[in-house]
Amino acid sequence: MMKVPAAKIQFLPEDRQWIADRIQEVLESGQLTLGKYGKEFEQAFAKFCGVKHAIAVNSGTSSIEIILRAIAGPHGQGLAGKKVVVPANTFFATAAAVVHAGGVPVFADMDAETFALSPETVEAVLTPDVAGIVTVHIGGLVSARMPELVALAEAKGLWLVEDAAHAHGSSLGAVKAGAFGVAGSFSFYPTKVMTSGEGGMIVTNDDRIAEEALIYRDQGKKSFYENAHVRLGYNWRMSEPHAIIGLRHLARLPAMIADRQAVAAIYDEELKGFENIRPLRVPEGGVCNYYKYIAVLDGGRDRKALKGILREKYGVALSGEVYEEPLHKQPVFQQYAAGALPAAEDLCARHVCLPVFSGMTEADARLVLEALADTVG
Numbered sequence: 198m199m200k201v202p203a204a205k206i207q208f209l210p211e212d213r214q215w216i217a218d219r220i221q222e223v224l225e226s227g228q229l230t231l232g233k234y235g236k237e238f239e240q241a242f243a244k245f246c247g248v249k250h251a252i253a254v255n256s257g258t259s260s261i262e263i264i265l266r267a268i269a270g271p272h273g274q275g276l277a278g279k280k281v282v283v284p285a286n287t288f289f290a291t292a293a294a295v296v297h298a299g300g301v302p303v304f305a306d307m308d309a310e311t312f313a314l315s316p317e318t319v320e321a322v323l324t325p326d327v328a329g330i331v332t333v334h335i336g337g338l339v340s341a342r343m344p345e346l347v348a349l350a351e352a353k354g355l356w357l358v359e360d361a362a363h364a365h366g367s368s369l370g371a372v373k374a375g376a377f378g379v380a381g382s383f384s385f386y387p388t389k390v391m392t393s394g395e396g397g398m399i400v401t402n403d404d405r406i407a408e409e410a411l412i413y414r415d416q417g418k419k420s421f422y423e424n425a426h427v428r429l430g431y432n433w434r435m436s437e438p439h440a441i442i443g444l445r446h447l448a449r450l451p452a453m454i455a456d457r458q459a460v461a462a463i464y465d466e467e468l469k470g471f472e473n474i475r476p477l478r479v480p481e482g483g484v485c486n487y488y489k490y491i492a493v494l495d496g497g498r499d500r501k502a503l504k505g506i507l508r509e510k511y512g513v514a515l516s517g518e519v520y521e522e523p524l525h526k527q528p529v530f531q532q533y534a535a536g537a538l539p540a541a542e543d544l545c546a547r548h549v550c551l552p553v554f555s556g557m558t559e560a561d562a563r564l565v566l567e568a569l570a571d572t573v574g
């Protein structure tokens with residue numbers, strides 16, 4: 198029997214009621230998309246991230262693509278063959294969005310301490326035809342080297358976008374994830390720290406990108422009331438029921454993050470005594486939402502077998518990796534692969550993600566640790 202699941206979505210009874218009441222309201226009014234709850238969600242999310250604009254869309258995949266299209270030019274031509282540096286150890290959608298926007302992904306290696314891009318791993322793949330960088334805050338951890346990456350992009354005349362799909366509420370210093378680059382993209386897929394069912398959000402301080410994003414998400418229409426299609430947009434809209442769910446989960450986000458941080462603090466403390474497993478550390482001045490609690494196993498351990506034993510013998514489910522296989526090894530991206538990326542190949546194969554979710558108890562965390570002490574030590 199499973200004692201500790203890998204993850205769990207939490208909607209408290211009062212939140213379910215709050216959501217149901219408002220869904221009743223929009224069902225009655227018939228205003229089921231692009232209505233007042235979408236706007237309210239956008240305003241609350243912009244405030245939460247400390248940015249000027251937030252634009253709600255139907256996924257974290259479309260939010261990346263819209264940002265890339267909006268940046269790329271005023272006539273909807275997309276990236277038009279330009280290269281964009283992305284980490285090899287990210288979700289499929291980060292690189293796929295580059296391709297869908299007309300660009301060419303260039304895979305960069307990861308930094309072993311943070312699982313993020315570093316100035317060195319980016320510089321190693323820079324060529325004159327690179328237009329920009331999409332960095333990803335893996336597991337919700339904002340790298341201590343983020344300001345250096347921002348400076349590198351500035352110095353080289355590149356734009357920097359954050360795929361902050363994992364990082365709602367994470368920060369470094371006074372800057373929240375999503376607010377470092379020209380724009381940030383969030384996902385509200387149900388596995389994330391907060392969800393709207395399905396959904397995504399673009400955040401930016403750039404008025405032009407915000408304006409373009411509004412056009413792109415609604416079929417490239419000049420405005421809601423005009424049928425002039427001025428961009429090659431799509432149906433990337435967020436519905437009102439999704440916005441209502443997201444709005445409520447956003448209100449709960451600080452408490453849900455606090456729950457995750459409490460579990461992480463127990464892991465941090467206890468894993469100091471383990472020799473064969475090394476957790477990632479949050480940098481000084483950083484706040485992590487712990488979308489994932491990432492730890493690296495020493496070499497030569499069979500992760501699949503370990504996961505099986507933890508599940509079968511101890512009732513502990515580890516969550517999905519971030520990521521199991523780097524993107525330059527994925528069949529669909531073979532044409533963009535350009536040689537070995539040693540850190541990504543090594544660490545994608547050798548890390549685990551310990552269970553962490555809001556509502557998880559200290560007893561759950563101790564059970565995970567006991568199982569790990571028996572199996573990994």
Ligand SMILES: Cc1ncc(COP(=O)(O)O)c(C=O)c1O
Nearest residue numbers: 256257258288290362384385386
């Ligand atoms: C890093 C990253 N980018 C993009 C996405 C895509 O988000 P969505 O599933 O909302 O399209 C996800 C998650 O699913 C993700 O983890």
